[in-house]
């Protein structure tokens with residue numbers, strides 16, 4: 526150890542002493558997570574409201590914790606939930622098992638599955654920690670209609686998928702998205718406040 530090493534050590538202490546302190550006010554104020562934080566999952570929709578999930582089960586196979594259960598089914602002309610042939614009839618994520626690693630998101634071929642910033646998942650019931658499809662589906666934004674319904678973005682699969690705009694701007698074929706309000710960062714905090722009110 527050199528003679529100046531203790532002085533260097535104290536230098537770190539002194540520098541820290543004069544820094545502005547930062548106190549996290551959570552849970553009184555919502556915690557702002559990093560933009561790419563791995564929180565609760567969301568099943569996404571196309572701009573007309575049809576579901577992006579095709580029930581392929583790749584997410585379930587990729588999951589190291591066996592936390593996902595999927596059952597696919599065939600769309601019919603009378604009852605269509607996704608623009609292609611199949612959709613996810615049953616979709617469950619068990620948050621008692623999930624480690625929020627994101628491997629399922631990487632495995633999904635249609636970008637149907639993504640993760641939100643919501644992290645307040647604690648609950649006192651095992652059953653309510655198994656999220657069904659109804660809780661995982663994204664909200665209906667302006668221009669979206671709850672399935673089942675016809676494809677609104679093109680008569681067949683080719684028109685539907687190839688009609689997507691070039692990357693860099695949102696797909697507004699179902700209507701003007703100008704008034705769309707982005708989801709708040711921490712939906713869990715807002716849900717808790719709503720329950721307390």
Ligand code: SF4
Nearest residue numbers: 588623624626627629
């Ligand atoms: S985040 Fe990881 S553990 Fe959770 S469901 Fe996806 S793959 Fe499984």
Ligand code: SF4
Nearest residue numbers: 578579581582584633
């Ligand atoms: S979320 Fe993606 S990977 Fe999982 S079943 Fe649906 S389409 Fe397949």
